[in-house]
Amino acid sequence: MQPSTGRAEPAQLRGVAKESAAQGDALRLIGCLRSLLEISNRPADYAFAAARLRGLSAEKAGHAGLKHLRTYLARSVTIETFQPYLVVQAALGGLWLDVSMGGYGSFIDDLTNPDGALCRFNPDLVLFLGDLSDLANTAPNAGSDAVDGATAARFATGLLQSFRRNSKARIVVQGMCIPDPPAGGDIADANLPCGESRSVEALNQALREACRQIGDAVYFDVDRLAARYGRSRWRDQRMFYLSRLAVAPEFFEHYTRGLVRAIRALYFPPRKVVCTDLDDTLWGAILGEDGPEGIQTGATSPGNGYLEYQKYLRRMTGRGVLVTIASKNNPADVEEAFQKRAPDLGISMADFAAVKIGWEEKSTALRELAGRLSLGLDSFVFVDDNPVECAAVRQQLPEVLVIEAPKGEPWRTIEALESSGAFDALQITHEDRERAADYRAQAKRAQLESDAGSREEFLSSLEIHCTPISALDAPLSRTVQLLAKTNQFNLTTRRHSAAEIEGIARQPGNIAVALRYRDRFGDGGVVGVALGVMEPGQCRIDTFVLSCRVIGRGVETALLWHVAEAARAHGAPVLRGEFIPTAKNAPCANFYRSHGFERVETPDAGSRELFAMDLSRNLPAKPHWIAIAGSGQ
Amino acid sequence: MHPPESPTTPERLRSVLADVFDIPLEQVTPDLAQGSIEAWDSYGHLQAVLAVEVEFGVQFRPEVIPNLKSVNHLQKELQAMGVTV
Numbered sequence: 001m002q003p004s005t006g007r008a009e010p011a012q013l014r015g016v017a018k019e020s021a022a023q024g025d026a027l028r029l030i031g032c033l034r035s036l037l038e039i040s041n042r043p044a045d046y047a048f049a050a051a052r053l054r055g056l057s058a059e060k061a062g063h064a065g066l067k068h069l070r071t072y073l074a075r076s077v078t079i080e081t082f083q084p085y086l087v088v089q090a091a092l093g094g095l096w097l098d099v100s101m102g103g104y105g106s107f108i109d110d111l112t113n114p115d116g117a118l119c120r121f122n123p124d125l126v127l128f129l130g131d132l133s134d135l136a137n138t139a140p141n142a143g144s145d146a147v148d149g150a151t152a153a154r155f156a157t158g159l160l161q162s163f164r165r166n167s168k169a170r171i172v173v174q175g176m177c178i179p180d181p182p183a184g185g186d187i188a189d190a191n192l193p194c195g196e197s198r199s200v201e202a203l204n205q206a207l208r209e210a211c212r213q214i215g216d217a218v219y220f221d222v223d224r225l226a227a228r229y230g231r232s233r234w235r236d237q238r239m240f241y242l243s244r245l246a247v248a249p250e251f252f253e254h255y256t257r258g259l260v261r262a263i264r265a266l267y268f269p270p271r272k273v274v275c276t277d278l279d280d281t282l283w284g285a286i287l288g289e290d291g292p293e294g295i296q297t298g299a300t301s302p303g304n305g306y307l308e309y310q311k312y313l314r315r316m317t318g319r320g321v322l323v324t325i326a327s328k329n330n331p332a333d334v335e336e337a338f339q340k341r342a343p344d345l346g347i348s349m350a351d352f353a354a355v356k357i358g359w360e361e362k363s364t365a366l367r368e369l370a371g372r373l374s375l376g377l378d379s380f381v382f383v384d385d386n387p388v389e390c391a392a393v394r395q396q397l398p399e400v401l402v403i404e405a406p407k408g409e410p411w412r413t414i415e416a417l418e419s420s421g422a423f424d425a426l427q428i429t430h431e432d433r434e435r436a437a438d439y440r441a442q443a444k445r446a447q448l449e450s451d452a453g454s455r456e457e458f459l460s461s462l463e464i465h466c467t468p469i470s471a472l473d474a475p476l477s478r479t480v481q482l483l484a485k486t487n488q489f490n491l492t493t494r495r496h497s498a499a500e501i502e503g504i505a506r507q508p509g510n511i512a513v514a515l516r517y518r519d520r521f522g523d524g525g526v527v528g529v530a531l532g533v534m535e536p537g538q539c540r541i542d543t544f545v546l547s548c549r550v551i552g553r554g555v556e557t558a559l560l561w562h563v564a565e566a567a568r569a570h571g572a573p574v575l576r577g578e579f580i581p582t583a584k585n586a587p588c589a590n591f592y593r594s595h596g597f598e599r600v601e602t603p604d605a606g607s608r609e610l611f612a613m614d615l616s617r618n619l620p621a622k623p624h625w626i627a628i629a630g631s632g633q
Numbered sequence: 634m635h636p637p638e639s640p641t642t643p644e645r646l647r648s649v650l651a652d653v654f655d656i657p658l659e660q661v662t663p664d665l666a667q668g669s670i671e672a673w674d675s676y677g678h679l680q681a682v683l684a685v686e687v688e689f690g691v692q693f694r695p696e697v698i699p700n701l702k703s704v705n706h707l708q709k710e711l712q713a714m715g716v717t718v
Contacts, residue, residue, distance in 0.1 A: 043684035044652035051655035080676035242695045248684045
């Protein structure tokens with residue numbers, strides 16, 4: 001959710017919003033509404049915004065990239081009053097909610113009846129918004145005075161399990177607010193084992209558990225929001241008794257924003273990279289002016305605020321978020337600062353997946369970091385204290401989420417990162433952490449490359465090992481996948497099926513080889529496949545593909561060398577190559593020519609280019625920096 | 634956050650109701666009432682009441698809320714609560 005830039009009057013923004021809505025320009029409309037609500041967020045403004053969105057077609061919204069969700073609200077409270085807020089916040093968060101609502105009293109039927117209104121609507125998404133009084137009092141055998149947490153918990157868990165049996169929809173389960181003031185008073189509630197707060201916490205715990213158990217579910221901790229803004233004000237009792245409205249109007253915005261954040265966690269993966277600035281962001285003061293001893297970081301104020309931000313970033317790496325630097329500084333100065341101030345820093349150079357320190361534009365640095373990590377810029381969050389840099393990145397790289405670090409208040413940077421929802425995740429898997437290590441290896445290779453004096457030196461230092469194996473043992477599914485997915489380094493782009501590959505491999509004399517790759521930074525797995533067909537007087541390379549991850553390291557040469565050796569061992573005097581151009585395979589157009597093959601002209605070639613190498617006189621050069629298993633090295 | 638310069642009542646009241654019901658400002662006359670337009674149903678009523686409360690920084694008594702069924706009623710109640718018209 002990108003903040004907007006520039007200043008405008010509400011009336012002016014409303015004018016542009018109306019115009020954009022009339023033209024069906026959803027993107028412009030949403031940008032406009034975002035700006036409007038930043039400067040004027042009265043209920044009337046939300047009503048205006050919701051009306052403009054209603055005027056858009058789902059199709060236009062879809063073209064603007066909004067995710068369309070058929071949404072059913074199972075509820076025991078009033079929703080209609082804040083529905084404009086929900087629809088608007090959803091649109092600002094990239095979602096187009098097509099809403100249907102259950103009746104106040106029908107939430108049990110909605111969640112448990114396979115032929116009920118919910119199931120008939122066939123929703124993508126369900127929001128279950130219940131009130132404590134309903135869950136606690138509707139439960140059979142509910143206690144008469146205080147909330148019976150255990151009974152309500154069993155009841156609620158049963159509802160959700162039943163829902164999951166009936167529906168595959170994703171679901172947001174809203175927890176219960178802890179009543180304030182508690183029944184029995186503050187002292188009794190805090191001290192008695194049967195205190196009301198504790199019962200409600202037990203119920204919420206059960207809801208959390210149920211969410212994990214039924215899957216595709218997110219627990220929405222509304223009590224956390226209520227506590228943040230004040231439980232005593234969160235609910236306007238007057239309106240609750242009048243209309244079953246469970247949230248005070250002054251919190252509609254916070255509340256619906258929280259709901260949308262929960263929904264987004266069900267549909268959007270978290271961003272993967274934080275890119276932080278250094279001066280007045282990661283530490284206080286300016287390294288270039290104040291020197292390594294002058295930067296603010298460490299156990300005492302004001303450095304301790306920055307220390308906390310560094311520790312926060314370091315913790316993020318443990319969750320699989322990659323932390324990087326883009327800073328305008330001299331690289332040697334930064335190295336020195338990290339060394340000299342190591343005892344005062346909560347993060348070290350080794351914790352960063354990639355670093356770009358120099359004097360180029362931040363957008364250039366971000367592009368380069370994205371390239372090095374092989375990640376899209378839409379995975380990036382950029383943190384910088386300089387509003388000009390922030391504005392420039394927003395403008396040039398709109399897909400990057402930009403967080404402006406408040407000057408002199410580093411603790412608010414953490415707050416801003418957390419409240420952005422960029423790293424909201426429902427689970428952290430083993431793969432998440434593995435991925436971080438994998439990207440670090442990729443970044444180290446790139447770093448090594450830019451450090452190495454020559455290409456040869458770089459390639460040698462990678463310590464590459466290649467192992468040719470049968471294409472049937474890659475396993476075969478991996479071979480099929482490589483042929484199906486590889487576009488760039490694919491000389492003939494023949495998408496053979498598993499059966500076709502087997503057919504070629506089983507024919508005596510034919511070559512069907514896959515290449516495993518490993519270097520000092522990690523195991524790359526199977527990265528290349530070649531298929532050679534024995535014909536009278538020659539071996540024809542039918543298929544030759546290489547994963548783009550390893551292009552440029554000589555692996556293609558190793559694979560070709562292996563094929564040539566095998567062809568000669570099978571008695572083929574000539575090795576034939578073929579290049580069939582496509583829209584994407586230009587990177588390998590010169591492959592055979594650059595490996596010593598001669599162009600062969602035939603009348604029926606069409607757009608194909610044919611090549612040949614006389615194996616009795618020639619062999620493709622073997623890359624000396626690669627150890628090829630079984631080649632006597 | 635509120636705009637620094639807001640129009641005064643009844644213009645201000647009219648513009649809030651125009652937004653809530655998504656109708657042109659000219660249509661918000663003193664005798665516009667619940668039931669006279671589709672948008673002013675029971676939920677629209679609640680939205681209108683809350684929007685007016687926030688706009689003018691007041692809270693209506695709960696027993697009064699169901700009676701505020703026209704622009705005229707809303708305006709009179711605001712005046713009775715001391716809001717400058």
